[in-house]
Structures are given as structure tokens and as C-alpha cells.
Amino acid sequence: MKKQRSNTERAIQDLRALIISNELEAGSSHLEQELATRLGMSRTPVREACLVLEELGLVEVIPRRGIRILPVSPEDMIEIYEVLTELESLAAERVARQQLSTQELAGLALAIGQMEQALERGEIEAWAEADARFHDELLHLSGNRRLIRIVQAFNDQVRRARNLTLYLRPVPHKSNADHQELYEAIARGDAAAARDLHRAHRIYARELLTALLAKHGLTSV
Amino acid sequence: MKKQRSNTERAIQDLRALIISNELEAGSSHLEQELATRLGMSRTPVREACLVLEELGLVEVIPRRGIRILPVSPEDMIEIYEVLTELESLAAERVARQQLSTQELAGLALAIGQMEQALERGEIEAWAEADARFHDELLHLSGNRRLIRIVQAFNDQVRRARNLTLYLRPVPHKSNADHQELYEAIARGDAAAARDLHRAHRIYARELLTALLAKHGLTSV
DNA sequence: ACCCGAATTAATGTATACATTAATTTCAGG
DNA sequence: CCTGAAATTAATGTATACATTAATTCGGGT
Numbered sequence: 001m002k003k004q005r006s007n008t009e010r011a012i013q014d015l016r017a018l019i020i021s022n023e024l025e026a027g028s029s030h031l032e033q034e035l036a037t038r039l040g041m042s043r044t045p046v047r048e049a050c051l052v053l054e055e056l057g058l059v060e061v062i063p064r065r066g067i068r069i070l071p072v073s074p075e076d077m078i079e080i081y082e083v084l085t086e087l088e089s090l091a092a093e094r095v096a097r098q099q100l101s102t103q104e105l106a107g108l109a110l111a112i113g114q115m116e117q118a119l120e121r122g123e124i125e126a127w128a129e130a131d132a133r134f135h136d137e138l139l140h141l142s143g144n145r146r147l148i149r150i151v152q153a154f155n156d157q158v159r160r161a162r163n164l165t166l167y168l169r170p171v172p173h174k175s176n177a178d179h180q181e182l183y184e185a186i187a188r189g190d191a192a193a194a195r196d197l198h199r200a201h202r203i204y205a206r207e208l209l210t211a212l213l214a215k216h217g218l219t220s221v
Numbered sequence: 222m223k224k225q226r227s228n229t230e231r232a233i234q235d236l237r238a239l240i241i242s243n244e245l246e247a248g249s250s251h252l253e254q255e256l257a258t259r260l261g262m263s264r265t266p267v268r269e270a271c272l273v274l275e276e277l278g279l280v281e282v283i284p285r286r287g288i289r290i291l292p293v294s295p296e297d298m299i300e301i302y303e304v305l306t307e308l309e310s311l312a313a314e315r316v317a318r319q320q321l322s323t324q325e326l327a328g329l330a331l332a333i334g335q336m337e338q339a340l341e342r343g344e345i346e347a348w349a350e351a352d353a354r355f356h357d358e359l360l361h362l363s364g365n366r367r368l369i370r371i372v373q374a375f376n377d378q379v380r381r382a383r384n385l386t387l388y389l390r391p392v393p394h395k396s397n398a399d400h401q402e403l404y405e406a407i408a409r410g411d412a413a414a415a416r417d418l419h420r421a422h423r424i425y426a427r428e429l430l431t432a433l434l435a436k437h438g439l440t441s442v
Numbered sequence: 443a444c445c446c447g448a449a450t451t452a453a454t455g456t457a458t459a460c461a462t463t464a465a466t467t468t469c470a471g472g
Numbered sequence: 473c474c475t476g477a478a479a480t481t482a483a484t485g486t487a488t489a490c491a492t493t494a495a496t497t498c499g500g501g502t
Contacts, residue, residue, distance in 0.1 A: 004463085006485060008272075031453070042487045047454090051229075051269055055276040057367070064453050064494060079365045082311065090307045144300045146278070150371060225493085227455060252483070263457045268484090285464060285483050 007041045011049035014039055019058050019069055020159045026071035026221060035067065056153045071220040072161055074210055081206035084154050088135065089199040091142035091151070096186040096194035100141065105187060107137040112179050119176060128166055134179055158209075161221040165212045174204070228262045232270035235260055240279050240290055241380045247292035247442060256288065277374045292441040293382060295431055302427040305375050309356065310420040312363035312372070317407040317415035321362065326408060328358040333400050340397060349387055355400055379430075382442040386433045395425070 015035065018024040036046045050067050053059045060068040072080070102109075111134035118127035135155075139148050178201040185193040213221065236256065239245040257267045271288050274280045281289045293301070323330075335351035356376075360369050399422040406414040434442065 008485080033453085043454090044486055044488090048269060048272055052272055052276055055273055063455085066453085079367045082315075082365060083308070083367055083371070086307050086311045087304070090303065094303075144303060146300050146304055146375070150304070154367070229455080254483085264484090265456055265458090282484095284485085287483085 007039075007045035008048045011035075011039055011041065011045045012052050015046075015049055015053055016056075016058065016156065019053075020156060022160055022163075024069050026069050026160060029062070029066035029068045031066045057157050070157075072157060073220055074213060077158065077161060077206070077210055077213070080154050080158050081202065081209075084151065084158075085199055085202040085206065087147055087151050087154075088139070088202060089195045091139050091144070091147055092182060092186065092198035093191045093195040094142040094144065095138060096189055096191040098141070098143075099189040100186070102187070104141070105183070108134060108141070108183055108186070111137055112176070112183060115176050115179065119171065119173070124166060124171075127172065128162075131172075131175065131179075161209060161213065161218075164218070164221060165209055168212050168216065169208060175201070178204075228260075228266035229269045232256075232260055232262065232266045233273050236267075236270055236274055237277075237279065237377065240274075241377060243381055243384075245290050247290050247381060250283070250287035250289045252287045278378050291378075293378060294441055295434060298379065298382060298427070298431055298434070301375050301379050302423065302430075305372065305379075306420055306423040306427070308368055308372050308375075309360070309423060310416045312360050312365070312368055313403060313407065313419035314412045314416035315363040315365065316359060317410055317412040319362070319364075320410040321407070323408070325362070326404070329355060329362070329404055329407070332358055333397070333404060336397050336400065340392065340394070345387060345392075348393065349383075352393075352396065352400075382430060382434065382439075385439070385442060386430055389433050389437065390429060396422070399425075 015024070024030065032043045032046055032050070035050075036043045039046065050059060050061050054061050058070060060070055062068055111130050114130035115127055115134065118124070118130055139151055142148070178197065182194060182197045182201065185197055213219075236245070245251065253264045253267050253271070256271075257264045260267065271280060271282050275282050279291060281291055283289055332351050332355035336348055336355065339345070339347035339351055360372055363369070399418065403415060403418045403422065406418055434440075
């Protein structure tokens with residue numbers, strides 16, 4: 001029994017994946033019919049998917065010009081990170097305030113462990129995955145569904161830039177220490193500390209990322 | 222020369238207006254064909270509009286059940302206000318940091334004046350409009366387009382509740398004082414104060430609103 | 443050669459017919 | 473009278489034909 005998904009849902013997922021992986025290049029434009037053929041369906045579900053993806057900030061629908069894959073400029077990065085910093089800090093604060101048990105925080109601890117292991121082995125890609133899991137787990141522990149949705153949408157918008165800089169950045173020892181500190185603040189229920197730590201972590205990440213992009217002359221990702 | 226808007230855009234705006242004004246009652250369900258007939262167009266643009274409105278958190282599309290106008294529970298209110306508080310405080314901080322001139326802050330000052338006048342005359346509805354203008358102006362001065370979009374979407378979600386409680390609440394003298402204080406912090410470029418003041422303002426507003434809803438037994442708006 | 447308006451064209455926007463599907467009803471068998 | 477499988481139905485999901493529209497091309501007048 002294969003699960004029943006509508007073509008519209010598939011189109012949303014597939015196009016999102018193509019955009020995030022840069023297979024649909026940032027800045028490029030594509031006609032509805034082109035995308036429909038590519039996905040093996042008619043224009044209707046593709047149109048619907050594009051409207052949703054536009055709302056999610058991944059594309060821009062320009063009449064007669066096609067679907068434009070939105071590139072992210074340094075200014076965009078700042079906008080996005082500004083909001084992300086704020087919202088993820090809120091998530092950290094909320095999680096800390098819940099005074100969760102070690103058991104409930106196991107997901108976070110696990111992700112931290114995986115990050116450390118990956119780093120020891122020099123597996124930068126595995127590290128990035130564990131890092132993403134940590135942030136995702138933190139977000140979900142916040143329990144605020146709206147918060148979860150927005151943060152995910154915004155993360156999608158900067159994922160290309162992150163992937164691109166993954167191998168350009170210094171070895172993220174500091175990042176691991178940050179996560180450990182944050183975990184401890186959360187475990188002892190110190191909401192203010194959790195918030196501030198996460199905020200600092202994000203601001204640092206943003207500056208690292210924008211500096212890297214600038215250094216490599218990437219004005220649009 | 223009247224401007225050319227697509228039916229999809231019209232459907233989005235019209236349905237949004239119907240939802241916010243509660244003409245489409247919260248919790249009610251509506252078939253695509255019903256809405257299409259009501260708006261005088263075919264199902265296609267209505268479907269597209271509903272997908273967008275779903276993304277904006279105003280409706281839920283349930284296959285074969287119709288389009289459900291999402292009601293807002295007290296828990297939802299908390300979720301929404303939590304995010305709004307965070308994001309509008311960020312806006313206030315950003316505006317203060319820009320060290321804007323009195324001229325550039327004229328829109329805020331004007332809105333404050335209108336609020337005071339409305340209050341003196343006891344015109345609570347005019348006060349609410351001026352209040353909305355103040356917040357909108359503040360948001361736009363932040364200059365972060367993504368911030369603007371999210372906050373507007375979230376405000377839409379709680380607008381029904383606000384309208385409902387407008388005549389149930391005490392005369393908002395405190396609110397006016399809050400705005401004045403915030404304006405002064407912004408004018409002197411005190412970002413931290415602007416942030417904290419706005420945060421306190423929003424938290425107070427949330428508690429007032431949820432208390433009012435509880436008092437009147439409104440568990441779903 | 444250049445300008446400007448008409449014709450063309452290539453895309454989206456919209457309606458509609460049809461396919462699919464999940465809920466409901468019906469009806470045979472116990 | 474209950475059960476559950478099949479038929480029915482009522483809705484969405486999808487493809488497609490057609491309408492609309494804005495960009496482009498074409499062509500005649502200067």
C-alpha cells in the first residue's frame with residue numbers, strides 16, 4: 001500500500017528539493033510547462049506548487065517570464081538571519097523554561113555526540129547533518145508549531161548558502177562548544193542563559209557566513 | 222485604466238477579507254464550488270487562493286471536507302503572540318538602531334497623536350485604527366521585508382480576536398503611554414530600551430486579550 | 443533607416459470535462 | 473437486526489482546451 005500523495009504535494013516537495021540542491025539554479029527562470037514536463041505531470045499541480053513555494057520565499061512567479069528561482073543576496077542573508085536568530089533564540093528560551101528531563105533532552109544530547117564524533121573523524125558533512133538535527137530537535141521541543149514552520153521555511157532559504165560554504169569554513173570547534181553550553185543551560189532550566197547563548201551562537205554563525213561569502217565574492221547564492 | 226488583477230489575487234484578497242471580518246465564520250467549512258460561486262469565478266482560482274491562505278495560516282484545506290476557516294484557540298493565541306512579541310520587538314530594536322530623524326519618525330508621531338485624539342473623544346474604533354497604523358509604521362521602518370511579511374500574516378490570524386474584544390476591554394490609557402515611551406526610546410536611538418518596552422507592551426496586550434477571552438468564555442475565535 | 447501601430451505569438455489565466463477517491467448508502471447473508 | 477462488501481455518490485485532483493494578455497515581430501508611411 002503506497003501512500004497517496006497528490007501531484008501538487010509531490011511538486012512542492014520535488015521542486016523544493018531541486019531548488020535547495022541548486023539543480024534549479026538560483027536566479028534562473030522556468031516556464032510552467034517546462035517544470036511540468038520535468039516532473040511528469042500537467043501544469044495545474046505545478047502552478048499550485050509554485051504559489052506555495054512563492055509564499056515560502058523560494059521562488060517568484062513572474063507572469064510570462066516564468067518561475068524565477070530566488071537568489072539570496074548578502075542583504076537577504078542579513079534579513080533572514082536576523083529573523084532566524086530571534087526565533088531560534090525564542091525556541092531555546094522556551095525549551096529551557098520547560099525544565100525537561102534528561103530523557104526528554106536525549107535527542108539534543110545525541111546530536112551533540114554525533115557532532116563531536118563527526119568532527120573527530122573530520123567528516124564535515126556528517127557534522128553538518130548532526131548540527132541540523134540539533135537545531136531541528138531544539139525547535140521541535142519548543143512545541144510552538146508556528147515557530148517551527150517559519151523557522152523551517154527560513155532555513156530552506158539559506159540552505160544553499162550553507163551547503164556552499166560548508167567546505168570553505170574553518171573546522172567548527174567553537175560551534176560544538178556552543179551547543180554543549182546551550183544544552184547545559186537548557187538542562188538546568190536557565191531560560192535567559194539559553195536564549196542569550198543561542199543568540200550569540202547565531203550571530204556568530206551569520207558573521208562567519210557573510211564573511212565567507214564576501215571573501216569568495218559570492219554576491220548571490 | 223483599471224489595474225489588471227488576476228482572479229486568483231482577487232480570490233486571495235476577498236477570502237482574506239471575508240475571514241478577517243468573520244463573514245466566513247471561524248470553524249466553518251466550505252466547498253470549493255461554494256466559494257467559487259460566491260466570488261463569481263471558477264474553482265481554479267479559488268483552489269489556488271486557498272493554498273496560499275493555508276500557507277498564511279488562515280484556512281485548512283481538507284480533502285472532501287472543504288476549506289475550513291481556522292478558528293483560533295487560547296493555545297493558538299499564545300503561540301501567535303509569542304512569535305509576534307519576538308518579531309515586533311526586533312522591529313522596534315532595528316528602528317531605534319537606525320537613529321532616524323524626527324521627520325522620518327513623523328508617521329509614528331502622527332499615529333500617536335491620532336490615538337490620543339481618538340481616546341479623548343471616546344472613539345474606540347478610531348483608536349484601534351491609529352494603533353494599527355502605529356504598529357504598521359514601526360514594522361515598515363524596520364526595513365526587513367521578511368519581518369514585515371510574517372508579522373502581517375500573524376496579525377491577520379489574531380485580528381478577529383482583537384476586533385471581538387475591542388469593546389470589551391478597558392479604555393487603553395496605558396497603551397497610549399506605552400507608545401509614547403517607545404517613541405522616545407526610538408528617537409534617542411536606545412535600541413535595548415525600545416526592544417524591552419515593546420516586548421513588555423506586547424506581553425501585556427497578550428495577557429489582557431487572553432484574560433478577556435477567558436472571562437467571556439471564548440475558547441475559540 | 444526609423445518610427446509606430448497592427449498582427450503575431452508565446453506564455454499565463456481560467457473554465458471545464460474527466461479521473462480518482464474516500465465517504466456513504468445499500469443490500470445480501472448471517 | 474447487524475455486518476460488511478459492493479455500489480453509489482459527492483467531492484477533490486488533474487489534464488486540457490480555450491481566453492486573455494503582454495511581448496515581439498512585421499510592415500507601411502515618412
